[in-house]
Amino acid sequence: DSGVTQTPKHLITATGQRVTLRCSPRSGDLSVYWYQQSLDQGLQFLIQYYNGEERAKGNILERFSAQQFPDLHSELNLSSLELGDSALYFCASSGGITDTQYFGPGTRLTVL
Amino acid sequence: SQKIEQNSEALNIQEGKTATLTCNYTNYSPAYLQWYRQDPGRGPVFLLLIRENEKEKRKERLKVTFDTTLKQSLFHITASQPADSATYLCALDSGYSTLTFGKGTMLLVSP
Numbered sequence: 614d615s616g617v618t619q620t621p622k623h624l625i626t627a628t629g630q631r632v633t634l635r636c637s638p639r640s641g642d643l644s645v646y647w648y649q650q651s652l653d654q655g656l657q658f659l660i661q662y663y664n665g666e667e668r669a670k671g672n673i674l675e676r677f678s679a680q681q682f683p684d685l686h687s688e689l690n691l692s693s694l695e696l697g698d699s700a701l702y703f704c705a706s707s708g709g710i711t712d713t714q715y716f717g718p719g720t721r722l723t724v725l
Numbered sequence: 726s727q728k729i730e731q732n733s734e735a736l737n738i739q740e741g742k743t744a745t746l747t748c749n750y751t752n753y754s755p756a757y758l759q760w761y762r763q764d765p766g767r768g769p770v771f772l773l774l775i776r777e778n779e780k781e782k783r784k785e786r787l788k789v790t791f792d793t794t795l796k797q798s799l800f801h802i803t804a805s806q807p808a809d810s811a812t813y814l815c816a817l818d819s820g821y822s823t824l825t826f827g828k829g830t831m832l833l834v835s836p
Contacts, residue, residue, distance in 0.1 A: 615768065644822065655828035656769070656814065669823045703768050707822065713759060714824065716768030 616640065617717035619704050625723045631692040634720045638685055638706030644668070645687040646707070646714060647679055651700040662687055694724045727752045731815060731827040738805055738834055746800040746830045748815030755817040758791055760800050763812045763829065772813075773800075805834045 616639035626632055638645050647659040649672075658671035662681035673679075676694075681687040691698060701721050705714040730749045738744050748758070757776045761769035775782045775791045775798070782789045788801040802809050812831045816824040 615770070617768075646823065648826075656826040658819070658823055658825065661823055669820070671823070701766075705768070712822065713771040713774060714769075715771065719766070719768050721766075 615715040615717065617704060617706050617715050619702075619717035619720050621720060622718065623721050623723075625725065626694060627725055628694055628696060630694050630724075631690065632694065632722065634689040634691070634702055634704075634722075636687045636689070636704030636706075636717060638687070638704075639708075639715055642706035642708050642715070643685065644707045644712075645681055645685070646705045647673075647687070647689050648703045648705065649700045650703060650719075656703070659689070691722070696724050698722065699724045727819075727825065729753075729815065729817060729825060729827040731813075731830045733828060733830070735831040735833055738832070740806060740834055740836050742805055744802040744805045744809070744832055744834070746813050746815075746832065748798040748800070748827055750796050750817055753796070753817055754793075755819075757818045758789075758798050759816045759824065760787075760789055760798075761814045761816060761826075763814055765812075769814055769826075802832070805832075807834050807836055810834050 618637045643664045646661045650656045659673040661669040679689045701719045703719045705716045728751045759774045760772045763769040790799045812829040814829040816826045819825045
């Protein structure tokens with residue numbers, strides 16, 4: 614158990630809908646990262662927050678947004694969903710610069 | 726553009742042998758490199774970190790080398806066991822403590 618929690622575990626929704634994925638980092642970790650993993654693309658970095666502020670952006674679509682709250686939990690919002698957004702979404706946390714990342718169990722999103 | 730390459734073909738070895746996985750990269754000058762293990766449907770788990778000024782790092786049956794001239798890291802598992810079967814991902818520092826991951830190599834250890 615990494616100490617990172619993600620909810621929900623599974624999510625099935627329809628195209629055009631909007632969903633919110635939630636992540637709670639390990640106790641004391643200030644950084645939260647979001648990743649998307651699909652079979653053909655591998656693990657793709659989406660966005661990083663550090664202590665409530667956006668710190669780095671990766672291949673995140675404009676339809677996706679995220680935020681980190683004062684209690685350090687984070688939410689990833691995915692809107693206008695398309696079939697191609699079906700993937701595993703992972704959240705990871707770390708304690709600081711160059712620290713290792715601890716991954717949550719993931720949310721499996723299926724868009725029908 | 727930056728690229729990380731890991732062998733996409735699964736590596737099949739027998740129990741007790743040494744598994745060697747390769748990670749090559751181009752257009753990167755990472756300050757460090759990490760290896761993670763991922764089991765199907767689960768999140769990656771950190772294994773080892775090696776910095777650019779380190780040639781080799783060991784942890785129990787695991788050994789990682791980092792050659793910044795060749796732009797290559799090798800990951801070794803000695804005395805491999807069926808429980809070592811998983812996908813192994815290499816990840817490079819991309820700045821601001823973010824990581825860029827390779828697609829991973831699946832290792833299958835047969836009894």
